[in-house]
Amino acid sequence: MTVYAEILLPLPLNRTFYYTVPPDLAPAAVVGARALVPFHRRRLTGIIIGLKDEEPTFDFDLKGIERILDEKPFFSVSYLAFTKAASRYYFSAWGELLLSALPASFIFESRTRVRRTERGAEYAASDSAGPREKDLLLFLGEKTYSSTYLKRTLKISGLVSIINRLEKKGCLEVLTEVGKVKRRRTAAPSPSSLQMEMDYSLDEGLLQSIRPIVDSLSAGGFQPYLLRGPAAEREGIYRVLIQEARRRNKNVLFLSPEIAATEPWREALEKKIGLTVVPFHSRMTEKERELSWRSIRRGEAPVVFGPRSALFAPLDNLGLIVVDEEADESYMQWENPVFDARRGAWIRGQVERIPVVYGAHVPTVETLALVEEEGRVISFGSGGVRPSVQVVSSRSRKEILARPLITAVRRFLEQGEHILIFVGKRGFASYLICSACGFVPRCPKCRISLTYHKGIRRLVCHYCNIQQPQPDRCPSCGKGDLRGRGAGTEVVEEELKRLFPGRTVERFDSDTAGTSGKQKTLIRHFERGKIDILVGTRLLAHQVNLAPVTFLAVLNPEVMLTLPDFQAGQRAFLYLSRLIRFLDGEKKSLYMIQSDFPELPVIDRFAAGDTETYLAGEREFRELMGYPPSGQMIELLLSGDTPRSVSAASRLVLSRLKAETEGVEVLGPSFVSRARIAGLHKVQFVLKAPDRQEIDTVLPGILEGISIRKKVIVHG
DNA sequence: AGCACGCCGACT
């Protein structure tokens, strides 16, 4: 009896393929196993997701599986279900998502390799060879290269047809061989060793408040929780929860934003509760990744620890997922496959029917709303010792640094203290601001700040593409003119050097701290007191291992609000909150904010330590505009290397959107100005709908057959 | 995603 296998392949296609299972492979062919299959003119690693006795009805003969790569299922049924649900949620191809989570060494593919023959060498020396043929043949020399490598490196147009022609003439040999896929390594980790204070003493009250989570561990079933409170208490709770899960013989997946921060945690957990904690992140070497995968697959990992990529750790028998520092933006993966590990953890928890615990001192409104609706929010801690926060106005002043700020800097320097100054450097977007009243032009429809396009001298909305000519006078007060604003680190550095001659002022930004070596040096110098004032950007804000200071200042954080993004306000508030940890809680510390708009809710409420009012305001804004969590918002990006291909695809998408988008508001297309990769043309649509259902019914059809590069960013 | 097939402009 012949058996037929349904196989998922690593292709951007929302479909599967069928193969026959040769009798000798039948025992090994199980759901979840990897299979090497012939596909068109190549060979690919796929995953068996179904087996049938009946032949699927096709009017062509099926090909047979060539090899089964695993004796036991490589993926469990629940892992398959989870990745399928995640791919549906993020509109990505299941096969592509599933196989991209896998270490490259587990994937086999055939590759075409090109080699020059003797005749090819002679031909290259002769006059009859064309210039491009010569280039290719000379480049090849005696070595063999893959055709994709040649395409990337040589940049000869029509390379494929040249190869074909030379092959026919007998000048080249084209070979195919099956081998492991080599994947490009991601950037080196930014190393830092966070010395985390682990306070394991949980008081009775705290134990009582997490009782529901412990009950959920026993009862099973999906149940989301949000722990709102200081890090020290959260850590204690996690430790208890991990132990409770282990007592029930369940495994734990623990997500934490920074790779650098995970290592000390891992060590502490291993030491203090005697558990094997397996690290899992994308910056491990291929070998390490492979080892982690194998040990997790063998069930040797009771706790897996890592950043967003650890969401896809192949753990079985899961009992609990923890997402710490829930508000951290690094949970979002912006490149394909686009996903948000926070939401991914939610989906995995639903599939596995287990509790998911989010933790944050200041949560995102998205998670807060979701958990309030379907789970439980547990708040604790008084908010900890808060430094005194002082806001100084810099409105309508020409000086880069406000007087009271300079005075404070001087005072702390005289006390022998070392100072951190954070610059909300612009450079994400160009924007205009009124020099007199501080008015920032916003889109009347989307309420996000308009982006200034210098070339056309127009203000453009990044979401809906509404355009306005650059006004001569401020439309709000009629007096001032609109100009760009926002001093960068360099300007601030210069100013400080001028004001405080004899003091050491250093800059920590992508220029001076571009490599981890440079970062380490700067940090070491600061720690050793060799730097009096360190001026940094968000790059510094993300460093976790600075010894606490007694004074820090943030310059004009309102520039963050000019980002053309509905999350700009939240991001600014979270940024300000994050910096608190640089301050010494033991001593009398000062946190100073210089702003043109001290009255802005984000700044004003932060200074007052009034997170609740800020969160309420943020939710009100989201609700008013239909942004998440009050509505669904999806960004659809199309990119290609010619303007023509992009505009053709964009027209097609637009006509489809117009034809069948009941209940979905469509904004755009607008051009993506900050196309990071040079020479790439990008267009963006924004889709808004009250809930996912509308979008789910419409979007797959719209994306069908769009052959250029596309990216779907699902918010909320 | 690859990779081949197939149809129109500038050149050995």
Add this chain to the structure above:
DNA sequence: GTCGGCGTGCTC
């Protein structure tokens, strides 16, 4: 006349 550009379509 061919070469070689890239649109279009298919892969079990």
